[in-house]
Amino acid sequence: MFLWKSKIDVNLKKAIDINLYKNYRVIIHCKNLQENIEKRIKSGGGKVLKSIYNIDIISASISPLLILRLSEYPEVSFITFDSFAFLCGRSVIHSNKAYIGDTYNLTGKNVGIGLVDSGIYPHPDLLLPKNKIKYFLDILDGFKYPYDDNGHGTFISGLISGSGHSSEGKFKGIAENSLIYCYKAFNRFGRAYVSDILFAIDDILTRSQKDNIKVLCLPFEILEYNPFIINCFSILFEKCIKVGLVPIVPSGSINVDEETIIGLGLIPHCITVSGVNIQDSIKEFRFSSSNGNKKIGKPDIAANCVDLCSLNTDTEYISERNGKKLYPKTLDIPYTSYTGTSCAVAYVSGVCALLFENNPALTFKDLLSLIKVSSELAPISKSSQGNGIININKLLP
Structure with missing residues (x-):
């Protein structure tokens, strides 16, 4: 211990x-x-x-x-x-080059996804035709109603369970009927204290079986190697796995050419996802941490993380004043794009929700084995992609 x-x-x-x-x-x-x-x-x-x-x-x-x-x-x-943790990603404005909503028979129906992020904006794609925001806890300021003063959490939520309402179904999430349990631990600048994150994970763990939360989406990184902090996360992750809750983390956002996986991505009790660029041809994504060809078994898999289209946010919106709920205005631009390994984590989180819908009895080992078997190695360094890129057509019915 x-x-x-x-x-x-x-x-x-x-x-x-x-x-x-x-x-x-x-x-x-x-x-x-x-x-x-x-x-x-x-x-x-x-x-x-x-x-x-x-x-x-x-x-x-x-x-x-x-x-x-x-x-x-x-x-x-x-x-x-x-210590501090930081959201993973590089902002790219209004580009729709990559879309993840393929056609398959599963939608993640009623599968809960615990998300620790910057919050969640009440976007029409998350509210219509039904409300996907199942639970919201503001750890920082205690607001009762959902909001997102950074935008990252809303974007990630849209990649997972957006309905595509504002685009007539074009830009829907990978698991459009999954349910988001969002914990706002990160501030408007994309920073969070480790203790707030640990508190959020602990609460998700506590309610996971009652609320059918099967996936723990953690799209952030810790930019220092602190054995004590890593051990705290490792113990919590192990407890999550024992109750059927699967933690998913990014490899990180440090240069792909170096031995740069230094934090949560090294923990064995989670799925570590790296990012790749598959827009025109498959290429390494420069800001996705790799293992530098060391035999550490991480990352586990890779997914596209460049110029993904998802939900925009009004970062100035505050959900309540003097205890009274405030309603958001209509967004002029409902979608935006984003690049970063957090997008790859969202994609894999959605894929796991689909697998749990298909078979709720899957264990962590079952899930990881299925994902690895259905992945295909790309003509790039293995140290930056692990077992390869998920072929969703092999994985889903």
């Missing part, structure tokens, strides 16, 4: 030694008696931000002195910075 030579992360200790900040946002791992540590944080003048009992951690804002005091308690095993 967690084994560390020192209870305080080395970088956090350096910051404390030079009096860098008055307070620090940290993650604390507890061996036991987590509620006792929460009480000590509050009595010491700190603020408990999140408690995630599935992996025994607390997120808190506390002083350097309190950090040092907490490290002396036997219940505490490790304290580190609450």
